Amino acid sequence: MPVDQELFDAVRQADRDRVAEAVRAAIDRGAPVSSLLMNSMVPAMREIGDRFAAGEVYIPEMLMAARAMQAGLDIIEPLLGTSDHEPIGRVAVGTVKGDMHDIGKNLVVMMLKGSGYEVTDLGVDCPVEKYEEAAAGGATVLCCSALLTSTMTYMEQVVGRFQKDPAIKVIVGGAPVTQRFAEEIGADGFAEHASEAARVVSACLAGE
């Protein structure tokens, strides 16, 4: 399906009113909602993520774009359930127990939603039990975020809980988290930046 240029531009320019109008107009024209998401909103978010990774835009622009995308998702999501749309994966994202920082986690949520995943935002200060609930609810990838060196160690408990369950992948990230730490605790994946999260989730789901 071709890209809805108006929707693509509205997300890219972080104009939430225009996004909502463009989505409604496209639905009125009979456009498949799944296509609006995957062929217009996802490419726009990918472009913003790339610009963020390149240092061309910053957190305020990312959050503005996320808010604009959400204005479209609020209309689209209820309709996706009634269509034959299947998300490309179900992911849960949370900041680990003891840590109240959520900017990085929010960026990951946004980049994953903007890549077509169904994302559950678990919030901050998440104990293992929250990840268990998400897995029981159908998430197959669990993303753990932390900003503090003292809280990232909790990720080991989340990884340990799901280590014997090959159907569940645990990915870790956050400012102090390193590839070496991720390997030491046995995580299935590590994303250095929020903009990498979608690629890492995709690789995990592909069994790489």
Add this chain to the structure above:
Amino acid sequence: MNGRERVLALARGEPTDRLAVMPVVMMFCAEQIGVHYGRYVEDHRVLAEAQVRTAQAFDFDIVSNMSDPAREAADCGARVEFFEDQPAAIVESDALLADKAKLASLRMPDPLGGGRMQSAVESLRLMKERVGGDKALMGWVEGPYAEGADLRGINRIMLDLYDDPGFVHELSDFVVELALRYARAQVDAGADIIGIGDAAASLIGPQFYDEFVWPYEKRLVEGIQAMGAVVRLHICGTTSPIVASMGRLGCEIVDLDHLTGMDAAREAMGPDQVLLGNIDPVGALRDSTPEAVTAAIDRCHRQAGERYVVGAGCEVPRDTPPENVRAMVDYARSALC
């Protein structure tokens, strides 16, 4: 020279006998005396004890009362969560200024009004009694944008830059006044240095930084200097896009996080700016060896040149091997300035 003499001479641009060493140590100190971090955060006597004993054991040049970002916000009435063994944290979902209209009636708290700011001031008094002549005493305030984020919620204040710029300016006026009052109380209690931590300022890019943050940081820096204290600025995160502006603030010491190259900072800020840091606290300090720490600090020193203070890019993690921390201090002791 003792630590205090060394740091103050450095700040005045005078020669020193060797490099100063001023790492940010908080949880590491609690660990050294075997207490949970929650006690360090909540009891000024425990904080002072941990700081003094650790600074003496490792021969640091400073002691500090910093512990978490939530002291000023707590005294404003923000909801703060306390943990047994983690830093106190602000509950953003219930941020004090989630409703912007509340700013108009927000009362300016008294730093000596019996709250969390007073506890930090009392810890300075205790440290002054113990090591005041030997170590430089460092107080701490939240920077304008960080404190604005603490009160408003960091996600909200990012969107406010676009949605309501006037509010960001009004909030910044409030928090600079708050920081100056808190700094005054700390200087009166004996602080030689006031550190400004403005973590959120690295997230917004150079244009917003110059418009919404720099003018308020400048007012704060000049206000603290007028009290006779030395200013140390630390902005966590990637500061490369704003590092030249940071250099124009006129701080005696700029403490760089590890994501910004020391060579780039030196180039942007000129030869006279004292630069502090900036090895990766996890990769190059905690998960490292004494030999590798020495090499990493040496790289920073060579890039920064003479006007340099030894430290990590951010807080020294609590489980850092003591021999790695000693390697930092040994470098400072042995290297030529």
